[in-house]
Amino acid sequence: MNLWEYPRPVYSINQFCQPHCSELAGQSFFFVMDSGYDCRLDITGADTCMWSIAGQEPQEATYECLKGDDTTYLLDYDVRETLGTNNRVNHLYIIDMEQSLVTRLVCTIGCNPKFPNLVKSEVDFGAIKVEGKDLPFKRHCFTTDLLGTRVEWHWSTTMWTRHDYFSTAYYRITWPEDSSAAKNIGEPFLSLPSTDERAFYVKIKENMYLFCLTEELTERLLQGKTLFCSNNMAFLQNYDRMYHVGRTFGTINSNGNLLPCRTLFGAFGNPVSLSPEFLNAENPYTV
Amino acid sequence: MNLIYDEGGVYIRNLANTADKHGIGQYCFARNFELAGSGYVISDGSAEYKCVFINRETMTLNDAEHYYECLKLVNSTYFVRFGTDVLVLDLEQQMATLILNGKTVCGVPFSSGFRPEGKRHTDAGSDMVGTSVSWVLGCGRFVNHDYFTEDKVRVGWSPKSEETEVMPCRAVKIKGAVYLVVVEGGVPDGVCAPAGTSRVIMLQDYDRMIFVGCVTGAGFDPVMISGYARPLG
Numbered sequence: 001m002n003l004w005e006y007p008r009p010v011y012s013i014n015q016f017c018q019p020h021c022s023e024l025a026g027q028s029f030f031f032v033m034d035s036g037y038d039c040r041l042d043i044t045g046a047d048t049c050m051w052s053i054a055g056q057e058p059q060e061a062t063y064e065c066l067k068g069d070d071t072t073y074l075l076d077y078d079v080r081e082t083l084g085t086n087n088r089v090n091h092l093y094i095i096d097m098e099q100s101l102v103t104r105l106v107c108t109i110g111c112n113p114k115f116p117n118l119v120k121s122e123v124d125f126g127a128i129k130v131e132g133k134d135l136p137f138k139r140h141c142f143t144t145d146l147l148g149t150r151v152e153w154h155w156s157t158t159m160w161t162r163h164d165y166f167s168t169a170y171y172r173i174t175w176p177e178d179s180s181a182a183k184n185i186g187e188p189f190l191s192l193p194s195t196d197e198r199a200f201y202v203k204i205k206e207n208m209y210l211f212c213l214t215e216e217l218t219e220r221l222l223q224g225k226t227l228f229c230s231n232n233m234a235f236l237q238n239y240d241r242m243y244h245v246g247r248t249f250g251t252i253n254s255n256g257n258l259l260p261c262r263t264l265f266g267a268f269g270n271p272v273s274l275s276p277e278f279l280n281a282e283n284p285y286t287v
Numbered sequence: 288m289n290l291i292y293d294e295g296g297v298y299i300r301n302l303a304n305t306a307d308k309h310g311i312g313q314y315c316f317a318r319n320f321e322l323a324g325s326g327y328v329i330s331d332g333s334a335e336y337k338c339v340f341i342n343r344e345t346m347t348l349n350d351a352e353h354y355y356e357c358l359k360l361v362n363s364t365y366f367v368r369f370g371t372d373v374l375v376l377d378l379e380q381q382m383a384t385l386i387l388n389g390k391t392v393c394g395v396p397f398s399s400g401f402r403p404e405g406k407r408h409t410d411a412g413s414d415m416v417g418t419s420v421s422w423v424l425g426c427g428r429f430v431n432h433d434y435f436t437e438d439k440v441r442v443g444w445s446p447k448s449e450e451t452e453v454m455p456c457r458a459v460k461i462k463g464a465v466y467l468v469v470v471e472g473g474v475p476d477g478v479c480a481p482a483g484t485s486r487v488i489m490l491q492d493y494d495r496m497i498f499v500g501c502v503t504g505a506g507f508d509p510v511m512i513s514g515y516a517r518p519l520g
Binding site: 003016150243 | 415
């Protein structure tokens with residue numbers, strides 16, 4: 001048989017996802033955060049952890065972990081007490097063991113009274129306390145490094161998309177006609193003035209960045225009419241190797257039923273040329 | 288830094304690049320360290336291989352010390368290269384396959400005094416016959432595989448992928464859609480694989496259509512590889 005035809009499940013952006021990494025099991029971290037809300041994270045098992053913020057009672061969670069390189073981890077979990085509510089919370093950490101630095105992303109659903117599915121993202125930078133070592137002064141930081149980058153990401157055997165990082169607060173997406181993205185995610189954009197979306201960019205180290213987008217403009221304009229309702233997507237991008245790993249957190253609209261959406265993903269990249277019309281189009285969401 | 292001129296003559300950055308310095312190792316996943324500190328005896332019924340992962344980079348096989356690199360393909364399934372030899376450790380099914388000096392040994396790993404009479408990975412037989420796939424290892428770097436018999440594969444490396452050669456190959460079914468494939472033989476001049484390549488070992492997942500593996504040969508250090516599949520032709 002041609003194994004290309006193997007009867008696999010339907011994959012979306014998760015087909016090329018790298019496997020979950022459990023090598024942090026048994027380790028404990030104390031993150032000293034710039035916000036003042038320090039955090040303790042004990043990795044108690046292959047997919048279980050205990051976390052506490054600012055000395056509060058530790059809480060158990062089920063985590064997922066992917067690696068951006070040998071020493072950089074993307075680890076996230078949903079706050080268990082918020083599961084099954086309309087106010088789900090997800091904590092995501094970029095744990096940078098090489099530099100003893102950490103970035104924490106707290107994503108919360110249900111903060112906006114008009115748009116209850118919107119995901120609010122809050123970033124906090126900090127350092128990992130290491131016994132016998134001074135805390136580093138430097139931090140992961142917001143960056144303009146990615147501005148000008150145009151990249152094609154291969155998510156699965158049928159889907160590839162093209163990103164243009166043209167602003168520190170937005171990104172722009174397109175896809176070629178032979179990509180399944182045209183069929184699977186393209187339709188809502190036909191009703192929108194552009195594919196621009198809210199985003200921010202954090203430098204982790206040379207050639208490694210956290211790119212984070214939230215499908216906020218889509219949700220504001222097409223509330224309830226799209227498959228994905230304001231997902232937050234966090235990409236740990238490795239431009240040394242040209243791949244990324246990441247996770248989504250948000251809500252999926254399944255025939256009118258709003259269900260939690262949390263997916264790990266990964267993709268392989270390559271440089272791409274994009275048309276001047278696409279690159280030079282105005283961002284209709286800004287003055 | 289990859290810089291390009293915009294229309295106004297101003298340099299703008301573009302971090303997207305073809306990572307040529309990594310060659311066919313470009314898309315290689317980060318190393319996995321989950322095995323560090325663990326040890327197994329692998330038995331095929333006639334011989335035992337004592338394998339100890341001392342730390343993240345050093346292991347012993349029957350007390351001989353090796354530098355090793357480990358890549359994880361799917362949960363609890365690891366591809367370990369030490370020297371030019373390979374161990375596929377499938378902890379989900381408690382099975383292991385060693386490729387030692389080119390010989391394939393399918394056995395059962397155990398870590399305590401209990402010696403299980405477990406099942407083993409088996410030869411893939413005709414499972415792969417008829418499979419045609421292009422494995423992408425990096426930007427513009429790929430290898431085409433056309434498995435047209437149980438023990439022969441037609442191979443074409445970029446950028447001369449149309450210049451195919453028939454190579455001996457053997458495959459072991461690891462589980463589900465996961466196969467361990469060993470392709471023996473050299474590569475033509477001017478392709479993306481290193482000159483001197485003599486063996487390519489890949490752990491291929493036809494469900495997710497990704498792979499991990501290594502390329503070994505004379506005159507270069509073994510290269511760890513990963514990547515994704517696209518249809519051939």
